[in-house]
Amino acid sequence: MTTEPRIPDDTQQRSNEPAPERWVRTPPIDIFETEQGLVLRADLPGVPADGLELQVQDNRLTLLGRVASPVPDNAELIHAEYHSGDFFRSFILSDDVDHERISAKLTNGVLEVLLPRIPRSLPRRISIQTQ
Amino acid sequence: MPVFRWGNPLEALPDLEREMDRWLKSVEVAFEGLRLGRPFPALNVFVVEDAYLITAELPGCEVSNLDIEVADGALTLRGNRSPQKDVPADRFRRSERMSGDWERSVTLPERIDEQGIQAELTNGLLRVRFPKLPATAPRQIKLNESPSSPV
Numbered sequence: 340m341t342t343e344p345r346i347p348d349d350t351q352q353r354s355n356e357p358a359p360e361r362w363v364r365t366p367p368i369d370i371f372e373t374e375q376g377l378v379l380r381a382d383l384p385g386v387p388a389d390g391l392e393l394q395v396q397d398n399r400l401t402l403l404g405r406v407a408s409p410v411p412d413n414a415e416l417i418h419a420e421y422h423s424g425d426f427f428r429s430f431i432l433s434d435d436v437d438h439e440r441i442s443a444k445l446t447n448g449v450l451e452v453l454l455p456r457i458p459r460s461l462p463r464r465i466s467i468q469t470q
Numbered sequence: 471m472p473v474f475r476w477g478n479p480l481e482a483l484p485d486l487e488r489e490m491d492r493w494l495k496s497v498e499v500a501f502e503g504l505r506l507g508r509p510f511p512a513l514n515v516f517v518v519e520d521a522y523l524i525t526a527e528l529p530g531c532e533v534s535n536l537d538i539e540v541a542d543g544a545l546t547l548r549g550n551r552s553p554q555k556d557v558p559a560d561r562f563r564r565s566e567r568m569s570g571d572w573e574r575s576v577t578l579p580e581r582i583d584e585q586g587i588q589a590e591l592t593n594g595l596l597r598v599r600f601p602k603l604p605a606t607a608p609r610q611i612k613l614n615e616s617p618s619s620p621v
Binding site: 385448 | 528
């Protein structure tokens with residue numbers, strides 16, 4: 340019998356870490372299943388590799404992406420359709436995610452996190468000794 | 471307790487119809503999310519001393535699937551986002567990221583140097599720079615005296 344891996348619970352907590360004057364956004368994500376486990380993709384436009392902090396603590400996966408401003412400081416905003424700002428989101432991982440093997444890559448502003456399942460242990464035969 | 475139902479044997483049809491409607495609506499939302507609602511991509515426009523800057527967030531966009539065009543005083547951005555094409559739909563647990571074709575046109579300010587426009591795409595963030603044309607000295611326009619005005 341197979342048990343469904345739990346969907347990582349998304350708590351969407353706001354981080355206390357970034358300075359309060361910075362705008363913090365919740366990035367949109369996709370989560371899908373593969374043979375090996377779960378894959379999470381998040382849109383983090385403008386986040387360079389060194390601006391990304393990905394942390395697993397206990398059962399919580401936290402992502403924080405810091406956006407480097409694409410314009411010089413003296414640029415004056417004359418028309419705004421979106422808020423630029425850092426990205427933050429956290430997830431509760433299910434127990435069958437192998438925390439040690441979590442890996443991630445960031446390509447063109449899209450983060451991909453691989454959450455492999457803990458390999459199911461094979462049935463083990465227990466030998467019975469007769470006395 | 472009725473063992474079988476009298477009436478229209480096709481009465482299950484409206485149910486089916488409703489089900490189809492619901493399904494189609496969800497498809498529509500998924501597909502048209504980009505077109506309806508807010509224009510995509512959202513743009514911010516900045517001005518610096520010698521140029522205008524436009525920024526847009528295009529996560530997952532590569533230079534090869536982005537078109538930028540300037541014609542008749544308008545800037546057109548065009549692209550395609552299909553970040554999930556490699557994943558069968560039934561594998562998704564959650565799907566919030568948008569996908570599909572998109573196109574957006576904006577009118578440019580008049581006094582810019584169209585030859586000097588530069589665009590760069592870094593980490594899914596597009597930045598287009600439009601240099602302002604240098605200010606020209608005011609030019610006096612000579613009035614011609616008309617020989618006689620028609621009566």
